[in-house]
Amino acid sequence: FRALYFAPYVTPIVAAAWVWQWLFSPQFGPVNTFLIWLGITPQNFLNSPDQALATTAALVVWQNLGFQIVLFLAGLSAIPRSYYEAAEIDGANGTQAFWKITWPLLNPTIVFSVVTGTISYLQLFTQVVNLNFTDQGGPLGSTMTVALYIYQIAFGRFQMGYASAITVVLFLIILAITLFQLRFLTRRYDL
Incomplete structure (x- = not known):
């Protein structure tokens, strides 16, 4: 099952985006074919300002979920079984063991997951361009990201100085958010 969960993460981003573009195509997509079969009006998933962001988010979540699952499975397997045995001997139930053992010992995994996820989502580019x-940038800019905006300014309008300034601001925003997350998510627990 780990391989199945992890497969979307190692799938090339461009290939996954093109497959999703085909899946949600208004004319040929299997998703709309299935909706017609159910008697529902076909949807314009990628060309509707209301649905384009949700479709893009679904692709990004699907693609990164496997990494998070493997990460949390590794974090869970690193917790010594002896802690649970000691808690069971002391009379702790499953809920108490989760809140007093599992949750505190998973804190480094949670912090790593949140920080790396935030950094990658703030730099989202390839999925949006290829989807x-x-x-x-989607209809009415509904899927515009900062990285895509930087790309359009730099290579569409050839305003390299302005694009560089936006890049520095993006770096500072990512740095500030990361420091905030590290400060407020990292916990010290006494077991």
Whole structure:
């Protein structure tokens, strides 16, 4: 099962985005074919300002979920079984063992997951560009990201100085958010 969960993470981003573009295509997509079969009106998932962001988010979550699962499985397997045995001898039930042992000892894994996830989501580019290649940034800019905006400024308008300034600001925002997360998510527990 770990391989199945992890497979989307190691799938090339461009290939996954193109497959999702085909899946949600209004004319040929199997998702709309299934909706028609159910008697529901076909949806314009990638060209609707209301649905494009949700479709893009679904791709990103699907692609990164396997990494998070493997990460948390590793964190859970690193917790010594002897802690649970001692808690059981002391009369702790499953809920108490979770809140007093599992949750505190998973804190480093949670912090790592949140920090790396936030950094990667703030730099989201490839999925957005390849999911709706003809309309980068989505309909009415509904899937525009900072990285895509930097790309459009730098290579579409050739304003390299402005794009560089936005990049520095993005770096400072990511640094500030990361420091905030490290400060407030990292906990010290007494077991």
